[in-house]
Amino acid sequence: MSIEFDNNLPIYLQIMNHIKRQIVSGLxxxxxxxxxxxxxxxxxxxxxxxxQRTFQELEREEVVETKRGLGRYVTSEESKIMAIxxxxxxxxxxxxxxxxxxxxxxxxxxxxxxKEAVAAESGKDRKEEHPDGRASEG
Amino acid sequence: xxxxxxxxxxxxxxxxxxxxxxxxxxxxALILSPAMLEVKLGVIIVANFAAAVIFMINNLRVFDYNxxxxxxxxxxxxxxxxxxxxxxxxxxxxxxxxxxxGGAGLYFLGRLDASFWADAFKLPLYVWxxxxxxxxFTTVYGFLMFYVVIALAxxxxxxxxxxxxxxxxxxxxxxxxxxxxxxxGQDSTQPFNMVTFHFESTTGTITHDSLTAVAGWRWFGSxxxxxxxxxxxxxxxxxxxxxxxxxx
Amino acid sequence: xDALLKVNGISKTYGKKQVLDGVSFDIGPGRLVGLLGSNGSxxxxxxxxxxxLTPATAGDISVAGEPAGRKxxxxxxYMPDRPIxxxxxxxxxxxxFYNDFYADFDMEKxxxxxxxxxxxxxxxxxxxxxxxxxxxxxxxxxSRNVSLYLLDEPIGGVDPVARGKILDAIVRFYxxxxxxxxxxxxxxxxxxxFDEVMFLQDGRIVLxxxxxxxxxxxxxxxxxxxxxxxxx
Numbered sequence: 243m244s245i246e247f248d249n250n251l252p253i254y255l256q257i258m259n260h261i262k263r264q265i266v267s268g269l270x271x272x273x274x275x276x277x278x279x280x281x282x283x284x285x286x287x288x289x290x291x292x293x294q295r296t297f298q299e300l301e302r303e304e305v306v307e308t309k310r311g312l313g314r315y316v317t318s319e320e321s322k323i324m325a326i327x328x329x330x331x332x333x334x335x336x337x338x339x340x341x342x343x344x345x346x347x348x349x350x351x352x353x354x355x356x357k358e359a360v361a362a363e364s365g366k367d368r369k370e371e372h373p374d375g376r377a378s379e380g
Numbered sequence: 381x382x383x384x385x386x387x388x389x390x391x392x393x394x395x396x397x398x399x400x401x402x403x404x405x406x407x408x409a410l411i412l413s414p415a416m417l418e419v420k421l422g423v424i425i426v427a428n429f430a431a432a433v434i435f436m437i438n439n440l441r442v443f444d445y446n447x448x449x450x451x452x453x454x455x456x457x458x459x460x461x462x463x464x465x466x467x468x469x470x471x472x473x474x475x476x477x478x479x480x481x482g483g484a485g486l487y488f489l490g491r492l493d494a495s496f497w498a499d500a501f502k503l504p505l506y507v508w509x510x511x512x513x514x515x516x517f518t519t520v521y522g523f524l525m526f527y528v529v530i531a532l533a534x535x536x537x538x539x540x541x542x543x544x545x546x547x548x549x550x551x552x553x554x555x556x557x558x559x560x561x562x563x564x565g566q567d568s569t570q571p572f573n574m575v576t577f578h579f580e581s582t583t584g585t586i587t588h589d590s591l592t593a594v595a596g597w598r599w600f601g602s603x604x605x606x607x608x609x610x611x612x613x614x615x616x617x618x619x620x621x622x623x624x625x626x627x628x
Numbered sequence: 629x630d631a632l633l634k635v636n637g638i639s640k641t642y643g644k645k646q647v648l649d650g651v652s653f654d655i656g657p658g659r660l661v662g663l664l665g666s667n668g669s670x671x672x673x674x675x676x677x678x679x680x681l682t683p684a685t686a687g688d689i690s691v692a693g694e695p696a697g698r699k700x701x702x703x704x705x706y707m708p709d710r711p712i713x714x715x716x717x718x719x720x721x722x723x724x725f726y727n728d729f730y731a732d733f734d735m736e737k738x739x740x741x742x743x744x745x746x747x748x749x750x751x752x753x754x755x756x757x758x759x760x761x762x763x764x765x766x767x768x769x770x771s772r773n774v775s776l777y778l779l780d781e782p783i784g785g786v787d788p789v790a791r792g793k794i795l796d797a798i799v800r801f802y803x804x805x806x807x808x809x810x811x812x813x814x815x816x817x818x819x820x821x822f823d824e825v826m827f828l829q830d831g832r833i834v835l836x837x838x839x840x841x842x843x844x845x846x847x848x849x850x851x852x853x854x855x856x857x858x859x860x
Binding site for chain 2: 676679680681682683697698699701702706708710712713714716721725728729730
Binding site for chain 1: 658659660792795796799800802804816819820821822823839840843844847848849850851852
């Protein structure tokens, strides 16, 4: 696992987002085991306490749960995973809308453009025959 | 302390073994050579003396290394262990030399006029013990004086420690001599304080039965003085190493 | 939680030059701390004082409540910025040396780390490259189970491959109840492994902060802050 980290922003947040993305995209399935603090720290060459903090936050948000003696696991609650999706989508949307507004688009134009873009993407998808059969998000 | 000693020996093994080997070869070569007996004796004595000097300098460098090198100073050992390890190291080297010299000595024993030495062997045992003890003590005292000078020199300065040390040594030994003389009226030209050798000579040459020895008690004051000094040296060394000398 | 290391008013003068001026800080257990400063800023001197190799001109230090002295040597593992192995030694002799003298030395951990660092026991230390030597020094220092590790420039002057290995080893062999203080001027490579950093400038600690707080408060990396403070 190698992630590009931005040293200007808190690392633990970046790792949290990374793990959430992995959950949302299915790379980490509900109920999957997460690497231990030590493993992850060694993999990423990051301070173990930072990883610890990440896990604590993820637990607080109930994204992961600790099973005593066994380790940490992704939550198996689908509702929770959906909530994460929405939260991450929310951020994406927020960034997207601001980005578009900075480019000078008005709100109605943004909606129209999005509709066109989604249709175009779906068409491309059908032609390329997306391997896992899922339609891409956004 | 034993561990320090072990590693000191291993680190210097090449030098120590080389000197011993060269010395033994020298002695063998001389013994087998057709030179005159007196010449052989002379050269062997010089060779042994040279080896002794090399060992002595090596010992001082071992002590110096122990008190200033980072790897030694990090070790969780008693500060005085460095002193004990170096002393034992010196004693072991000396023993080795004695054995080698003794080996050569055996050769000469049969050949030279050894009557003089035969007299010496007639001396009472307690005299021998006294001599041996005094020899050991004097050696230890001498080494301690060198050690304390090295420790002080390293405490005072980083560069030029050698010259500072030399100066300190000359000053210190001069002061000690003067003090001993003052306090005990001892003549420091005598090699042994405990035992005085008397040569009785009627004909101007050393003959049989001319050697007697008396173990006197006047040495006690001088001995006590040097013993106290030795203890003082140990304290000074300890203080220097713990409070003043930077490891490099 | 009581501080593992308490440094109180440490000053060091060499003749007229004041290298350290009233340095004070506390380090708790389980922390990875960066001691940052430009070259010659006194980082090495400070570490040597904590390790008991150099006497301070003023101030005192305590490790786990014990004042610095013979007992604390057993609590501290120090890796100097220069190799300290003796030239007659092979790698296995260097390991044996540590094993002989330090009761807390973990032989198994050492062998594991030698393996990890790709060091061969049979090699003489004098034939090791600089990078390999650093790896050996690190192996020796980290194979001891102590409360406080002091690493002086563990990745300075070492090729990037060795650097990666060394950082990896530091993180991998980290223990939760002990702390590491690592001094370096290569901030960018190392900032991700620090919990907190201290900036040492002109002999004084001008900043002592948790790294994530720095990022959150100032929105800047430690490297950027370093450049700002030390004006490179």
